[in-house]
Amino acid sequence: MGRPASHLSIPTMTHPLFTKHEATLDKALTAIETRGYWSPFAEMPSPKVYGETANADGEAAFKSHLNRTFELDQPSTGEWVGSEKSPFGIPLDIRYPKADLDALLAASGAAQKEWRAAGPQAWVGVSLEILSRINRASFEIGYSVMHTTGQAFMMAFQAGGPHAQDRALEAVVYAWDQLRRIPAEAHWEKPQGKNPPLAMQKRFTVVPRGTGLVLGCCTFPTWNGYPGLFADLATGNAVIVKPHPGAILPLAITVRIARDVLREAGFDPNVVTLLATEPNDGPLVQDLALRPEIKLIDFTGSTQNGTWLERNAHQAQVYTEKAGVNQIVIDSVDDLKAAARNIAFSLALYSGQMCTAPQNIYVPRDGIRTSEGQLSFDDVAKTLAGAVEKLVSDPARAVELTGAIQNDGVLQRIDEARKLGEVLADSQTLAHPTFADARVQSPLVLKLDARTDSSKFTKEWFGPISFVIATDSTAQSLELAGSIAAEHGALTLSVYSTDDAVIDAAHEAAIRGGVALSINLTGGVFINQSAAFSDFHGTGANPAANAALADAAFVANRFRVVQSRVHVAPKAVPAEVGQKA
Template identity: 25%
Template sequence: MSNNSYNFNDLMDKNENRQYIQITSPLDNSVIGKVPALNQEEVDRAIQSAKAAFPSWRNVPLNERAEILYKAANILLEHIDRLTELLVREVGKDRKSAGSEITRTADFIRFTADTAKSIHGESIQGDTFSGFNKEKFAVVTREPVGVVLAISPFNYPINLATSKIAPALIAGNTVIFKPATTGSLCGIELVNIFKAAGLPEGVLNIITGNGSEIGDYVVTHPDINFINFTGSTEVGIGISEKAHMVPLLMELGGKDAAIVLKDADLAFAAKNIIAGAFSYSGQRCTAVKRILVVNEVADLLISHLKEEIQKLQVGNPLEKQVDIVPLINTKAADYVWDLIEDAKAKGAQLIYGGEREGNLIYPTLFDYVTTDMRVAWEEPFGPVLPILRVNSIDEAVDLANQSEYGLQSSVFTENLHDAFHVASRLEVGTVQVNNKTERGPDHFPFLGVKKSGIGTQGIRYSIEAMTRVKATVINLSH
């Protein structure tokens, strides 16, 4: 094997001298697979392979790169049943959501290829700036940045990996892909699908391993030219502190608020809020994580919320179709439970839930949550939803903006003027009017401000982020 050769599947072979990481299901703690814990030398080899493949890949015609992506989307759908089952077992997702993740990902890949074909450069005449003439003009093109490091989270191990990989590849970059440990089996399947679609060797390399061994090493590697990360704010801040002079695209934590005004359709708002807060047990960055409701309609809203929350199915997705599944691990469940206990101790009124069976926490709704309670500010990444009562629109906006996060917010109102007034003042990347907070459609811009992210994602925006502008100035007179 040469220094630039890297084949992850070779590393998957049983080796008595290699350390492996066992992947256990959050549903029953059964071991469902293992992945190699790579060392720094192997990471080096993966990166060098990607670096060596970059010059030829960037020169592959765009239509040929697009055809590989189209084929990958088709292969993904051909294996939807097997991948759905793997998603359920590896990250504890219900089957309906798992299947939707696969189909959405295939759509994402196709749209990425389509969009890249419509991104064009431009020419700029020199005489549009005073002191210059028509004999000087610039040809402006976009070029790939080089080797992209894509780091994906556990909760959407196929979709949020692809949202990084596909735009990077279509732009002519090569990719080092590090999935979350839980979710890495899905990540391996995804990489194999891209390779089966015709991706050349070295263009997409997956690495797995312990963060303590390879985490800091890979984000500070001198041959990484761009980092695209989705995960916690804590980890994101750490990456940004270490990755000197490397462009970043990050989707981090959130504390998305649903602001309910007095003229809102309360039954509609409640249905959206419960769906937005509790699907996949709230393990989503864009989950509704707090309700800010004008006091005069709070009681009526709560009655609708109780009606909706009681419809949620709780349990093991291996046994039936459910909405509330066990959390990804005990650490996550303990954290959510601590938030619930803190709210109880400080006087929050428990409206529904507040029960736990192992890592399964029942959907929990609190009223009269105050700003001294942790659940008012911290991101639970679990099925607990606090209600904070306010006396005015201004108070709701001010309270929403006090958060260190700024991913999304919802505003429910029948008054379009109030909707735009609130939207213009909220310090978030996206405001949803009369809808739950959510990601997508995937060609819309998706971004966070404050501690919720860096840069703008969304298919066109991601492609542009992972390219750089180059100007070639033509001087006709000399």
């Protein structure tokens, strides 16, 4: 119609918080491309980094939450919920506002409309500002993670603080890496030979899905909760954070910080809301997960619940991390003691309550080659069990590694597992020097046989439970490792071998099982560890997870693009008469 398309000239929407954090974002972009070591968040709880009084202030902040109500100015029924219990035995008694589901969904939806219109730079800038504030609260969050999950303080600080923040930033930078590829506008001009070209101005609007639901777990509420939360936020969605009823506080603090930042930046704080619940909240979560308003779900937890979500919440994009069977294949080693020390550490760390902790350790029944000659299966099994027992021989030191058992279900599982086979190292109740009522157990190590016990070791025994399993050969060990990962899921696979052909075969097994492989870990890196920006956590290629933290697939479907096009005047002159197109 020849009218100027003035309504299509949208300004590039920069945001001061984007500018503030752009240098960090640029470094993060480089990090996910090169996948070397990088982290903007200091992992040591050092006074030099976090401030001389940060630890004391953080502990005081944590304690100030106890025995009272946790105020949040979001839609609520006026009632209060919450029954977290510290695995270290201290009373918590924190009460959270009970949400009115309909009001919460409506408020989330209303907040999202305005949030959507702010555009990618605002979403990313605000997300990064939230993260930077969360980093400053690392001690408060660390103590909160400790006393809800049972992690020892150092781990609670690191995994619950800076490492979780790394994973959050990783989700944000992956989101930005995809968002920045969508041009806001384009001029399209198609030659028409001798006639004037067809010319159109196009506008591309990133349209977030809507409201996301993040379903937290009771062992790593922040580490596993942040990726979905920040992937949603950075792609313009609103988020309802539903913590596990056993570990609400770390995510409640997170939500409060997010709301503060949103409010200060001029947005409706209901872009991020908390849904605190009591135990046995399954029916409530199932109802919520099927609500048409919920367009994204990020879940960490049981295979049963995760699979239910995948198969029923058709209105949503569903990202799950579920159970798995992590495995170690021992073929041959130079120094068995060094390998055993590394493995024992992995078994004891947070009492095996990590999704990455190993469970099945395959050793050929004819023994293995070492630099000190052939060692029998029993020698290897004894060395592994001995390394575990040595590691926990001093309870005062051991508890800083094992932390406490998150819930009674894990204790019951230890009892049940004890009957499965010959005990190589029994699980002992350990006394905690500081917390008299702490629930602390040393790892249980059992001996099994691949010929007869496969029904026992082809499922996850979550907790400090592992099996040294006699196999016919390393070939059988690798066959089991690949097929169990493919069929039952796995987040980690570890191999010890001095033989390049075995390492190559382990790579093949890892590809078959869709599982990350660690090779000959004997030093300061443990199979449980997964470094943001470098290690993909999960692959999405076996039943343990349908997504990886983080990659393009984790973010690219959290938003869509809606375009418009309108005729404009061509920029090019038509081809000369007589000139062929």
